[in-house]
Amino acid sequence: MSETVKQDHAVIGKSVPKIDGREKVTGAARYTADLKFPNMLFGKILTSPFAHARIISIDTSEAEKIPGVRAVITHKDAPTLKYGISPARWDENIFCIDTVKFVGDKVAAVACIDEQTCYKALAAIKVEYEELPAVLDPLHATDEDQPQIHPEFVRNINAEIHQDFGDVEAAFKDAHYVRTDTFVGNRTYQTPIEPHTATSMWDGEKLTVYSSTQSPHYFQYYIAREFGLPMGDVRVLKTYVGGGFGGKLEPTGLEFGGAILAKITGRPVKMFYDRAEMFAHNRGRHRQYMTITSGVDKDGKILGVHADFVMDGGAYTSLGIATAYYAGAMLTLTYEFDNFRFDMLRVYTNLPACGAQRGHGAPQPRYAFEAHLDNIAKDLDIDPMDIRILNARRPNTTTPNEFLVNSCEMKACLEKAREISGWDEKKGNLPKGRGIGVATGSFVSGAGYPIYRTDLPHAAAMIKVGEDGTAATLYTGATDIGQGSDTVLCQMAAEAMGYTYEQMKIVAADTETTPHDFGAYASRQTLMSGAAVKQAGEEVKAQMLEIAAEMLDFPAVDLDIREGKVFSPGNASVTLTFEEVARHFFVNRGPLVGKGSYTPPKLGGKFKGAAVGTSPAYSFAAQVSEVEIDEETGEINVLDVWDVHDCGTVINPALLEAQVHGALFMGLGESIWEEVKFDDKGRILNPNLSEYRIPTAVDMPVVHSALVDSYEPAGPWGVKEVGEGATLPTMGCFRNAIFDAMGVSINSLPLGYEKVWRALKERREEGPAE
Amino acid sequence: METIDDTRKTTAGPKPKRYVIDLTVNGDPRTVVVKGNALLVNVLRDELDLTGTKKGCELGDCGSCTVLLDGIPVDACLVLALEADGCDIVTIEGVAAHGELDRLQATFVDKAAVQCGYCTPGMILSAKALLTKNPHPTEPEIRAAIAGNLCRCTGYVNIVKAIAAAAEIETAATESGEAR
Ligand code: FES
Numbered sequence: 001m002s003e004t005v006k007q008d009h010a011v012i013g014k015s016v017p018k019i020d021g022r023e024k025v026t027g028a029a030r031y032t033a034d035l036k037f038p039n040m041l042f043g044k045i046l047t048s049p050f051a052h053a054r055i056i057s058i059d060t061s062e063a064e065k066i067p068g069v070r071a072v073i074t075h076k077d078a079p080t081l082k083y084g085i086s087p088a089r090w091d092e093n094i095f096c097i098d099t100v101k102f103v104g105d106k107v108a109a110v111a112c113i114d115e116q117t118c119y120k121a122l123a124a125i126k127v128e129y130e131e132l133p134a135v136l137d138p139l140h141a142t143d144e145d146q147p148q149i150h151p152e153f154v155r156n157i158n159a160e161i162h163q164d165f166g167d168v169e170a171a172f173k174d175a176h177y178v179r180t181d182t183f184v185g186n187r188t189y190q191t192p193i194e195p196h197t198a199t200s201m202w203d204g205e206k207l208t209v210y211s212s213t214q215s216p217h218y219f220q221y222y223i224a225r226e227f228g229l230p231m232g233d234v235r236v237l238k239t240y241v242g243g244g245f246g247g248k249l250e251p252t253g254l255e256f257g258g259a260i261l262a263k264i265t266g267r268p269v270k271m272f273y274d275r276a277e278m279f280a281h282n283r284g285r286h287r288q289y290m291t292i293t294s295g296v297d298k299d300g301k302i303l304g305v306h307a308d309f310v311m312d313g314g315a316y317t318s319l320g321i322a323t324a325y326y327a328g329a330m331l332t333l334t335y336e337f338d339n340f341r342f343d344m345l346r347v348y349t350n351l352p353a354c355g356a357q358r359g360h361g362a363p364q365p366r367y368a369f370e371a372h373l374d375n376i377a378k379d380l381d382i383d384p385m386d387i388r389i390l391n392a393r394r395p396n397t398t399t400p401n402e403f404l405v406n407s408c409e410m411k412a413c414l415e416k417a418r419e420i421s422g423w424d425e426k427k428g429n430l431p432k433g434r435g436i437g438v439a440t441g442s443f444v445s446g447a448g449y450p451i452y453r454t455d456l457p458h459a460a461a462m463i464k465v466g467e468d469g470t471a472a473t474l475y476t477g478a479t480d481i482g483q484g485s486d487t488v489l490c491q492m493a494a495e496a497m498g499y500t501y502e503q504m505k506i507v508a509a510d511t512e513t514t515p516h517d518f519g520a521y522a523s524r525q526t527l528m529s530g531a532a533v534k535q536a537g538e539e540v541k542a543q544m545l546e547i548a549a550e551m552l553d554f555p556a557v558d559l560d561i562r563e564g565k566v567f568s569p570g571n572a573s574v575t576l577t578f579e580e581v582a583r584h585f586f587v588n589r590g591p592l593v594g595k596g597s598y599t600p601p602k603l604g605g606k607f608k609g610a611a612v613g614t615s616p617a618y619s620f621a622a623q624v625s626e627v628e629i630d631e632e633t634g635e636i637n638v639l640d641v642w643d644v645h646d647c648g649t650v651i652n653p654a655l656l657e658a659q660v661h662g663a664l665f666m667g668l669g670e671s672i673w674e675e676v677k678f679d680d681k682g683r684i685l686n687p688n689l690s691e692y693r694i695p696t697a698v699d700m701p702v703v704h705s706a707l708v709d710s711y712e713p714a715g716p717w718g719v720k721e722v723g724e725g726a727t728l729p730t731m732g733c734f735r736n737a738i739f740d741a742m743g744v745s746i747n748s749l750p751l752g753y754e755k756v757w758r759a760l761k762e763r764r765e766e767g768p769a770e
Numbered sequence: 771m772e773t774i775d776d777t778r779k780t781t782a783g784p785k786p787k788r789y790v791i792d793l794t795v796n797g798d799p800r801t802v803v804v805k806g807n808a809l810l811v812n813v814l815r816d817e818l819d820l821t822g823t824k825k826g827c828e829l830g831d832c833g834s835c836t837v838l839l840d841g842i843p844v845d846a847c848l849v850l851a852l853e854a855d856g857c858d859i860v861t862i863e864g865v866a867a868h869g870e871l872d873r874l875q876a877t878f879v880d881k882a883a884v885q886c887g888y889c890t891p892g893m894i895l896s897a898k899a900l901l902t903k904n905p906h907p908t909e910p911e912i913r914a915a916i917a918g919n920l921c922r923c924t925g926y927v928n929i930v931k932a933i934a935a936a937a938e939i940e941t942a943a944t945e946s947g948e949a950r
């Protein structure tokens with residue numbers, strides 16, 4: 001493989017401890033809810049108890065009389081400009097005006113001297129509703145007789161996609177075998193352990209918002225837009241964020257409502273969701289209904305694919321337009337085929353809005369496709385591993401939807417997974433009740449285009465070296481929500497400067513002090529923010545070398561800096577410390593500062609929706625899992641998982657592996673247990689952490705993770721993503737292992753013990769098979 | 771326990787009773803005046819400014835608010851402050867002594883067991899209680915001890931490794947990272 005892989009790095013490629021590790025293990029790390037400001041009030045939002053209803057009247061007078069209530073607001077106090085994160089469909093109001101559209105929709109808000117008074121005040125607000133029929137079944141949302149949720153979106157169609165590449169019909173005609181399968185996904189929720197919180201305060205006309213956000217920039221942009229403020233008068237910053245996974249990417253009623261309450265009261269207002277409110281706000285994974293047809297030749301080579309999907313968007317768009325495109329777009333990555341058709345309907349329902357959850361729209365379609373491919377392999381009597389290796393994408397190829405793939409070790413990932421899992425020994429030879437399955441996944445390393453149209457660079461960074469050179473501070477808008485970007489970016493800064501990681505400090509994710517960056521989504525920061533940081537570090541290094549050359553009276557081109565030492569590779573006697581040179585620089589030239597920015601190249605085709613799924617680079621992964629099924633109960637016990645990743649150059653192996661564990665674990669939960677359930681009134685049945693079942697420490701299988709060598713030319717030092725890609729193969733992988741173990745196909749998520757049990761029962765009743 | 775009986779009437783009826791309670795928190799003697807319904811987690815966070823104790827659900831489901839009450843790990847969101855009167859409480863802020871990380875804290879950093887860190891205080895305290903009682907637990911014992919502490923970031927793999935490392939035991943089942 002590439003020569004560059006063997007580069008000798010001083011700081012990157014090492015598992016340095018996290019820069020914020022100490023603060024987090026001692027309890028010193030402050031999250032938004034831990035911040036207190038003088039004179040601070042507490043705020044809560046009153047939400048709709050109905051899935052669909054007309055608001056007849058709102059009477060806040062009783063609430064206002066309660067001692068300790070400082071403000072009660074409704075839509076009358078808020079801008080009526082609609083907002084949303086997808087510019088194509090701004091469809092939310094800060095507070096509902098005419099109708100409420102799901103159980104949990106925002107109706108009013110209060111600011112009070114303490115939390116208890118908030119609940120009293122909320123209970124005292126009288127809202128008269130006229131209940132309307134609700135759309136609860138996405139598959140019937142577009143029927144003529146269904147109520148209309150948003151007047152401007154006829155038949156509740158939020159987005160309709162038809163993409164056609166190559167000639168799918170001809171491919172099916174030429175195919176040796178064509179098969180159609182239908183699968184159904186589940187509504188899941190990101191479930192970060194930290195609830196959303198935002199504390200807003202005004203200083204004259206300037207608004208400051210501390211928020212548990214994945215992207216201070218998008219918050220700043222949308223808050224400024226909503227209130228008609230210059231962006232410079234809106235400061236958004238985060239402290240520590242307790243996980244996001246896509247759920248904290250867009251501003252909520254906490255920021256919008258909090259800003260209004262803070263303005264009216266002239267005091268800081270802390271707004272927060274409790275766990276049930278988090279579930280209601282949602283923005284979690286869309287449930288997709290997925291029909292896939294593929295044609296293959298007699299060896300199993302895929303000739304064409306038609307994906308025909310419907311997704312339940314809930315009451316608002318959120319990031320769902322992108323989700324809808326991602327659902328199909330990402331299907332073309334792991335296997336090569338030329339003919340692809342993608343049809344999608346994203347429909348509105350009177351349920352909580354869905355958005356971007358780890359892997360965005362891709363994991364459920366990936367599950368469907370991997371399951372479908374195993375069905376084909378079985379019909380044609382081909383080993384599931386072989387059919388994947390046969391079709392695996394190669395490097396330097398272009399997908400039918402015009403994604404340029406540079407580095408790609410899909411085949412190597414599969415081969416390594418085959419080897420380390422003992423696939424060949426196990427396949428067909430496992431004891432009764434045990435099975436082994438394989439699946440693949442691929443994800444973007446940052447979106448090729450920002451969420452709203454702008455020519456701002458995607459990332460920028462600044463490094464300031466202290467006057468005596470003993471410390472350097474990286475200023476970056478990149479947002480560490482737990483994944484470790486602060487650490488990784490400091491490693492990259494130190495590497496580029498020739499400095500040490502231990503001397504790095506960081507200021508991140510504050511729209512006022514740090515340079516612009518779009519934040520944490522679409523697995524973008526290692527590649528994109530990293531590219532900006534590298535450039536900033538190199539600029540520091542170049543200035544250091546220039547002045548060191550003067551100090552030493554030695555040509556700059558013959559000097560280098562590494563781990564805090566300035567030296568000449570050819571002359572051991574020539575040496576200075578980083579500190580000496582930096583101090584000399586400061587004394588003679590002023591602050592030593594480096595800056596960098598990153599804009600991806602123009603990517604993608606010209607067709608409608610071509611931008612979604614474009615990226616400078618794609619990660620690839622293969623997973624194999626071994627499961628054991630209890631035939632009596634249907635219980636699914638995942639024994640081992642082998643994950644093999646192609647994620648380019650690794651900056652911090654320990655953190656990378658930790659990302660794989662986390663992604664896998666999230667995939668495990670979604671595969672087997674997790675599902676947000678509703679009653680026939682659109683109310684969530686399980687909005688808590690005991691009935692919405694995320695995996696606990698006793699559920700985790702043994703995880704074996706491995707990497708294959710790869711180098712991504714589009715990324716700084718050859719990097720690409722890992723955090724989301726590892727979620728993708730998991731669901732299909734488990735489904736396929738169950739299929740191998742028991743011969744039954746579970747065609748909906750979560751796979752669930754009961755579904756396995758029912759499938760086994762059904763098969764028994766049909767009489768002996770195979 | 772001393773009760774502050776306030777007979778003055780408010781518009782909402784008689785004023786609720788207040789109670790004076792004594793706690794030892796991380797070795798510090800503390801006296802606080804609370805309402806009968808005050809939760810320990812809120813007293814720690816809001817009155818004593820010990821915000822290292824987190825709230826993830828306030829229903830006893832997530833374990834983020836775990837503290838040691840007379841050495842026993844409890845969900846502080848399920849404990850009335852009144853019940854803790856006279857008790858010895860350890861929060862995450864009391865785990866490191868004199869600025870030196872406790873062994874568990876050090877292994878959590880070392881083994882990359884911390885991502886967002888929100889579950890970390892509760893995790894460490896549950897682990898601490900385990901190792902105090904059972905210095906050399908088996909891996910299933912470790913997993914059982916933290917089963918009430920939810921983490922959404924790590925998949926628990928490195929957390930189990932960190933606890934095992936602090937206890938100096940081998941955990942075959944967490945072996946991973948055959949990187950390259
Ligand atoms: S906050 Fe106490 S258990 Fe979740």
Ligand code: FES
Binds near residue numbers: 243885
């Ligand atoms: S590290 Fe984020 S919840 Fe555990």
